[in-house]
Amino acid sequence: MILVTGSTGTIGSQVVRLLTERGVPFRAMSRRERPGGVRADFDDPASLADAVAGIDTVFLLTVPPVPTADHDIALVTAARAAGVRKIVKLSAIGSGERFDGATVGAWHVSAEEAIEGSGLRWTMLRPPSFASNFLWHRALIQAGEPVPNLVGDSRQAVVDPRDVAAVAVAALTGDAHDGQRYDLTGPDLLTFADQAAILERVLERPVRIAATPAPVQLPAGMITDIGWARAGGAAYVTDHVPRVLGRPALTFEQWVRDHRKAFAAALP
Numbered sequence: 001m002i003l004v005t006g007s008t009g010t011i012g013s014q015v016v017r018l019l020t021e022r023g024v025p026f027r028a029m030s031r032r033e034r035p036g037g038v039r040a041d042f043d044d045p046a047s048l049a050d051a052v053a054g055i056d057t058v059f060l061l062t063v064p065p066v067p068t069a070d071h072d073i074a075l076v077t078a079a080r081a082a083g084v085r086k087i088v089k090l091s092a093i094g095s096g097e098r099f100d101g102a103t104v105g106a107w108h109v110s111a112e113e114a115i116e117g118s119g120l121r122w123t124m125l126r127p128p129s130f131a132s133n134f135l136w137h138r139a140l141i142q143a144g145e146p147v148p149n150l151v152g153d154s155r156q157a158v159v160d161p162r163d164v165a166a167v168a169v170a171a172l173t174g175d176a177h178d179g180q181r182y183d184l185t186g187p188d189l190l191t192f193a194d195q196a197a198i199l200e201r202v203l204e205r206p207v208r209i210a211a212t213p214a215p216v217q218l219p220a221g222m223i224t225d226i227g228w229a230r231a232g233g234a235a236y237v238t239d240h241v242p243r244v245l246g247r248p249a250l251t252f253e254q255w256v257r258d259h260r261k262a263f264a265a266a267l268p
């Protein structure tokens, strides 16, 4: 049995979709009561113990309010106590690199270290920016307002969340990817302006961007991560998605085409 944490979010919901399509048994974790799911919170150890009971493999996705590995460590502790065999963790590209005297993705690094030190089997998935991040700016795009660009002219091989989830499912359902660290890039290096131009063309509406200085009000770790990307640290393409999936990684343009309706839909 597989436990999917973060099951209601961008990547987790795709993992749930793929496992359902393939008829693989799983338990979907959320902080809310949901049909067929398990209600648990990384901040509540007793709920985590219930969530991991009888579980063989965990898809671990955390979004702590402040960037610490506490949620990952809580899950690892519960998993070890319950006899879980393997953890597939969603991390981030560049974790462990140094930038401006600090460690990029420091909290993901601490989490990865806790998993590696746990004695459990593991796979680490390290994507760059998700294509879907543009959905955060749906309201601005619909209003014709500029979208803030935090990464300047740097390029990144933005990845389709469906590819991240497909690799996660491969690692969750077989042992061929144990002990691997995958940098899950998309196929093309794109600047933020390149992405906006693709959106503009496919959505057939203007998508403006506004140059924004590197933010100073975010937690320190996030400033480091954005600074690293802005300086071009993430400007590379790997073959990890095609190698695992046996097909090319999806393009940003494909993602936009498949989400045209989401950009046109009325806002909640």
Ligand SMILES: NC(=O)c1ccc[n+]([C@@H]2O[C@H](COP(=O)([O-])OP(=O)(O)OC[C@H]3O[C@@H](n4cnc5c(N)ncnc54)[C@H](OP(=O)(O)O)[C@@H]3O)[C@@H](O)[C@H]2O)c1
Residues within 6 Å of the ligand: 005, 006, 007, 008, 009, 010, 011, 012, 029, 030, 031, 032, 040, 041, 042, 043, 061, 062, 063, 090, 091, 092, 093, 126, 127, 128, 129, 130, 133
């Ligand atoms: N966005 C990017 O470009 C990018 C790039 C590289 C790596 N990443 C990494 O990807 C991860 C974010 O993935 P995502 O975008 O799929 O997340 P997301 O859409 O924000 O979803 C977050 C999920 O976490 C669950 N959650 C939040 N707090 C929780 C808690 N205290 N206890 C239990 N569950 C909790 C939520 O479930 P409920 O609300 O239902 O409880 C939800 O399913 C982060 O680790 C980030 O560093 C992101």
